[in-house]
Amino acid sequence: MLTLPRVADSLAGRMETIRLLPLAQAELLGRKTTFLEGLFAGKLPRPDRSMVGDELTAAVLGGGYPEAIARTRERRRQDWIRSYLTSVLTRDLRDIAEIERLTELPKFARLLAEHSGQLVNYSALGSGINVTYKTSQRYIGLLEQVFLVATLQSWYTNAIKRVVKTPKLHFLDSGVLAVSRGLTSARVKVDRSAFGALLESFVFGEVMKLLSWSDLRLVPFHFRDQDDHEVDIVLEREDGAIAGIEVKPSATALSGDFAGLRKLADAAGKRFAFGVVLYDSDATVPFGEKLAAAPISCLWN
Numbered sequence: 001m002l003t004l005p006r007v008a009d010s011l012a013g014r015m016e017t018i019r020l021l022p023l024a025q026a027e028l029l030g031r032k033t034t035f036l037e038g039l040f041a042g043k044l045p046r047p048d049r050s051m052v053g054d055e056l057t058a059a060v061l062g063g064g065y066p067e068a069i070a071r072t073r074e075r076r077r078q079d080w081i082r083s084y085l086t087s088v089l090t091r092d093l094r095d096i097a098e099i100e101r102l103t104e105l106p107k108f109a110r111l112l113a114e115h116s117g118q119l120v121n122y123s124a125l126g127s128g129i130n131v132t133y134k135t136s137q138r139y140i141g142l143l144e145q146v147f148l149v150a151t152l153q154s155w156y157t158n159a160i161k162r163v164v165k166t167p168k169l170h171f172l173d174s175g176v177l178a179v180s181r182g183l184t185s186a187r188v189k190v191d192r193s194a195f196g197a198l199l200e201s202f203v204f205g206e207v208m209k210l211l212s213w214s215d216l217r218l219v220p221f222h223f224r225d226q227d228d229h230e231v232d233i234v235l236e237r238e239d240g241a242i243a244g245i246e247v248k249p250s251a252t253a254l255s256g257d258f259a260g261l262r263k264l265a266d267a268a269g270k271r272f273a274f275g276v277v278l279y280d281s282d283a284t285v286p287f288g289e290k291l292a293a294a295p296i297s298c299l300w301n
Helices: 025-029 035-041 053-062 074-096 102-114 122-127 133-145 174-180 185-190 192-213 255-271 296-300
Strands: 149-152 168-171 218-224 230-237 242-247 272-279 291-295
Touching: 025 192, 025 296, 035 192, 035 230, 035 242, 035 272, 035 296, 053 174, 053 185, 053 192, 074 102, 074 174, 102 122, 102 133, 102 168, 102 174, 122 133, 133 149, 149 192, 149 218, 168 174, 168 192, 174 192, 185 192, 192 218, 192 230, 192 242, 192 296, 218 255, 230 255, 242 255, 255 272, 255 291, 272 296, 291 296
Parallel strands: 242 272, 272 291
Antiparallel strands: 149 168, 218 230, 230 242
């Protein structure tokens, strides 16, 4: 609303802006979650019942928009999401900004969907619809304003020199991402490799929702060094404490899955509180000091 040119009054002191993201799994299940508090305390909540396998896949593909998940058939959910995307990309954006090539935005959004969970390359993304680096950057900024995507800045410290400082791109809703990529439950069952990026954006979205109502003041980042050690989500508390979250679509966790978290722990030093690999399982397994593998269901327990 405040981006509209016809709103002359700043409304300062008379309004509060509240970001309403799609529903979190904790909200859908009617549960209160202590995941973030437990993460920084090194005591992750133990799920009384873990969502794994096909059930987890269904939750990821469904996303969190109430109108979509209220529809019992997958095709009907996807029809709603397609209509939502069309409205956002052709009507909402036209209202908040003058865009030279509005008809190219649906194609640009599909292009972004193929790069969700990856580092942002504005030039390469722009070339996909024949626009400049700056125009591509502007389009992504506009899509952030309508809560379709989010960019995650890189976490770095002077203690480690070879850090990639490029932001990472995520779709805020995994259901919208799945439709944009043409992914259905049948396709994911045949080709599980397509599920990894979808799951990472799902977990990112869940964490962003938890941040919005947590009493903890946390800022989200990602971490990657030039040797390709990475951590999907890094959370920094206002006192400087650091926690890391890595996402794996597999049902097993290996020591090698913690390479990025160990690198982050070295860089953060005494500030490192805890690191977790969230995976498609029902078991919590310690992997050394301040490290553990845990079910994705910990996010809503």
